[in-house]
Amino acid sequence: DAGVIQSPRHEVTEMGQEVTLRCKPISGHNSLFWYRQTMMRGLELLIYFNNNVPIDDSGMPEDRFSAKMPNASFSTLKIQPSEPRDSAVYFCASSLTESGNTIYFGEGSWLTVV
């Protein structure tokens, strides 16, 4: 079975550019999460969706960050404009709410903003 699929795996971009990270959750899962991992803050939840609806975006750092889930099989996390402090690993994860609280992570998108 395919797991959570993220793209790109690695991105290097210049400050001020727009960055779009993409995620395909596990088929049938109804919750989707975006996490960010940094040395300073560890794994922090940015936003999560349930049945394609944003439930909690309190972790989104600034208005420069936005996330969408137009359908059950696709989500994007956009940073515009990007800044060097946005450099981190961004993980997408998904779960089936009815089966408990275990969430399954993708392999991450490594973002470097120079």
Place this chain on the structure above:
Amino acid sequence: DQQVKQNSPSLSVQEGRISILNCDYTNSMFDYFLWYKKYPAEGPTFLISISSIKDKNEDGRFTVFLNKSAKHLSLHIVPSQPGDSAVYFCAASKAAGNKLTFGGGTRVLVKP
């Protein structure tokens, strides 16, 4: 405000011995706890979980213990193997919804 804390950033253990990882939480509303394992350049993978109605859950070499009164949980790995070398994250969630709050992680090195 760190609601889930792993106070030991690293742990080194000899192959065959026991690894004990600790995790503390502050939010009494948490009632489901998980451990994830992460290798470099990969996403975290689910390892084992425990709900607040239990105080122990075992899966092969991995056992998680929960002490609700102390708001403390631990993960025991017995016996430790070199392939267990990774970063281990403790996570917690509340009954309503399944948003996970993670600890800062503990890097485990198992020496052959």
